[in-house]
Amino acid sequence: MMTGRILRLWTANAAGAIAVENGLRLGFRPSAMLEYDIKDLAVGQYVSCDLAEGHPPTATNVVVWKRRRESAKRHGEERTTLRYEGFVQADGMRSYRFDRVVAGEDTLPFHVAANQALLTLYRVPLQEGPALCHRVLTSELRTRERSDWPLLRCSLTERDMLEYLARRAVRGLHPQPYRRHPAQPGKI
Numbered sequence: 001m002m003t004g005r006i007l008r009l010w011t012a013n014a015a016g017a018i019a020v021e022n023g024l025r026l027g028f029r030p031s032a033m034l035e036y037d038i039k040d041l042a043v044g045q046y047v048s049c050d051l052a053e054g055h056p057p058t059a060t061n062v063v064v065w066k067r068r069r070e071s072a073k074r075h076g077e078e079r080t081t082l083r084y085e086g087f088v089q090a091d092g093m094r095s096y097r098f099d100r101v102v103a104g105e106d107t108l109p110f111h112v113a114a115n116q117a118l119l120t121l122y123r124v125p126l127q128e129g130p131a132l133c134h135r136v137l138t139s140e141l142r143t144r145e146r147s148d149w150p151l152l153r154c155s156l157t158e159r160d161m162l163e164y165l166a167r168r169a170v171r172g173l174h175p176q177p178y179r180r181h182p183a184q185p186g187k188i
Contacts, residue, residue: 001088001095001111002059003150006045014038018047018059021151026051026059033062040064046150048109065107082137084130085109092116096133100141100149108149112137114156122161136160 004020014030026049030038041064049059085097093113100108112133119126133156140154 001048001050001097003046003048003109006041006043006047009041009043014041016041018049018062020049020059024051024057026057028059028062032058032060033064046106046108063109065109082110082134082141084134087129089116094129096130098134098137110137110141110149110152110154112154112156118156118158118161122165124161124165132156132160132164135164 002020002022002024004018004026007017007019007025009016016028018026018028020026028049032049032052046065047059048061048063048065050061052058052060081101083099083101085099087094087096089095093115096112096114098110098112100110114129114133116126119129124132133154136156137154140152141149144152
């Protein structure tokens with residue numbers, strides 16, 4: 001999954017070009033996106049996309065980052081939510097997607113890559129993956145400048161996993177080890 005901005009847009013057919021973070025320029029057609037996203041297209045709009053094979057390279061699975069409606073902020077605070085949106089899996093890796101939602105601002109998507117072998121090695125159930133990645137992303141967002149957020153790439157590391165397991169053990173949530181019971185004579 002790559003992040004970029006719409007560079008050019010032909011309104012007659014909703015085709016255009018995207019400038020992605022690694023410097024590539026990718027063309028896209030309306031068939032590369034969901035129909036309800038087409039109405040939100042605009043030059044400068046942030047999008048996420050996948051790279052389609054071929055020459056020249058093109059964008060597929062284009063997702064438009066939508067502008068949130070204005071709403072009142074409580075007591076002058078900025079109410080931020082990181083919302084889990086799902087994951088994409090390929091080659092033993094899961095890319096967990098989260099959207100940062102703030103009233104009156106563009107929704108900003110983030111992806112946290114997690115190696116399934118790491119989860120398996122430490123016997124962490126896949127169901128805990130989103131919560132673990134949420135923790136990693138929250139930590140990264142606290143340490144980065146806001147201007148760096150649109151290009152932020154996070155990965156679940158072995159260090160993150162060990163810290164998570166240490167916290168879980170302290171709270172008494174560690175899984176019980178698998179125990180094999182010796183076979184009793186006469187019973188199968």
